Amino acid sequence: MRYGAVLPGGTATAQLDMALTAERAGWDGVFVWEAAYGVDAWSLLAAVGASTSRIWLGTMLTPLPWRRPWKVASQVATLDQLSGGRAILAVGVGALGTGLPDTGEVTDLRERAEMMDEGIELIRSLWDGQNQYAGRYYRYSTGRLDLAGAVRPVQERIPIWVVGVWPRPKSMRRVVRCDGFVPQYDLRGREAGPQDAGAARAWLAAGGANAALDMVAEGETQANDAASIAYVAQWAQAGCTWWLETRWSEPGEPPRTEEMAARLAVGPPARKG
Numbered sequence: 001m002r003y004g005a006v007l008p009g010g011t012a013t014a015q016l017d018m019a020l021t022a023e024r025a026g027w028d029g030v031f032v033w034e035a036a037y038g039v040d041a042w043s044l045l046a047a048v049g050a051s052t053s054r055i056w057l058g059t060m061l062t063p064l065p066w067r068r069p070w071k072v073a074s075q076v077a078t079l080d081q082l083s084g085g086r087a088i089l090a091v092g093v094g095a096l097g098t099g100l101p102d103t104g105e106v107t108d109l110r111e112r113a114e115m116m117d118e119g120i121e122l123i124r125s126l127w128d129g130q131n132q133y134a135g136r137y138y139r140y141s142t143g144r145l146d147l148a149g150a151v152r153p154v155q156e157r158i159p160i161w162v163v164g165v166w167p168r169p170k171s172m173r174r175v176v177r178c179d180g181f182v183p184q185y186d187l188r189g190r191e192a193g194p195q196d197a198g199a200a201r202a203w204l205a206a207g208g209a210n211a212a213l214d215m216v217a218e219g220e221t222q223a224n225d226a227a228s229i230a231y232v233a234q235w236a237q238a239g240c241t242w243w244l245e246t247r248w249s250e251p252g253e254p255p256r257t258e259e260m261a262a263r264l265a266v267g268p269p270a271r272k273g
Contacts, residue, residue, distance in 0.1 A: 004245070005245040175178060247259055
C-alpha cells in the first residue's frame with residue numbers, strides 16, 4: 001500500500017508547502033484538484049516536482065472531456081521530465097455538482113464518456129511518439145516530430161488512472177484498459193466498505209485487468225495510530241494499492257488547509273517496521 005494526500009486547496013504557495021511537508025513526513029504521493037478557474041494544477045505540480053525527489057504527483061482529478069487532450073499530454077509529460085518520472089494522470093468525465101462554472105462545455109454524460117475514451121487514446125498515442133490521430137471528437141496531425149521528441153516522458157508508461165463506477169459493467173470495462181482505478185460506488189444509498197472494493201477488484205481480475213493495476217481508497221484518518229493503521233489495512237487487504245488522505249469541504253466552504261497541513265506533518269497511517 002502506498003499513501004498519498006489530496007491537497008484541499010488554498011493558494012499555490014500554501015499547497016506547495018503542504019506538498020513539501022508530505023514528502024518530509026514519509027507520504028508517497030500528492031494529488032491536487034484541477035479546477036476550471038483556480039490555482040493551475042500543472043503549474044503547481046511542476047513546482048512540487050522541481051522541489052521534491054521522491055513523491056508521486058498527479059491530479060485528483062482531470063475532467064478530460066473539458067480539456068484538449070494534446071495539451072494535457074504535454075503538461076503531464078513535462079511534469080514527468082521535471083520530476084524524473086513521477087507523474088500520474090487521473091481522469092474522469094467531470095462532476096457537474098462541484099461548482100462548475102457555466103462555460104458552455106458538453107454536459108451530456110454519454111458524450112463526455114465517449115470524449116474521455118478518445119482523449120485517453122490520443123494521449124497514449126502522443127506519448128508513444130505518434131503524430132496522427134483521427135476520431136469522432138478529436139483530430140490531431142503534425143509533421144513536427146522534433147516537438148514530440150522534446151516532450152517524451154521519462155516513464156516508459158505514465159500511469160493513467162480513471163474513475164470507474166462500481167458495479168456498472170460499462171464503466172468498469174474502461175478501467176480494464178487503464179493503469180489505475182479511482183472508484184465511485186453506486187450502492188443504493190449505503191456507504192462503501194472494503195468488501196465492496198474487494199468485489200470490484202475480483203471483477204477486474206476476472207475481466208482481464210493487469211494484476212498490477214492500481215486501486216484507490218480514500219478517506220480521513222486522524223493519525224498514524226493503531227486504529228488508523230488497522231482501518232487502512234482493511235482496504236489494502238481488499239486489493240487497494242493507494243490510500244489517499246482527503247479533507248474535502250462543501251462548495252462555498254473554505255478549504256481545510258490548516259487541518260490537512262497538520263495531518264500531513266504526522267505522517268501516513270502506515271505500519272512501521
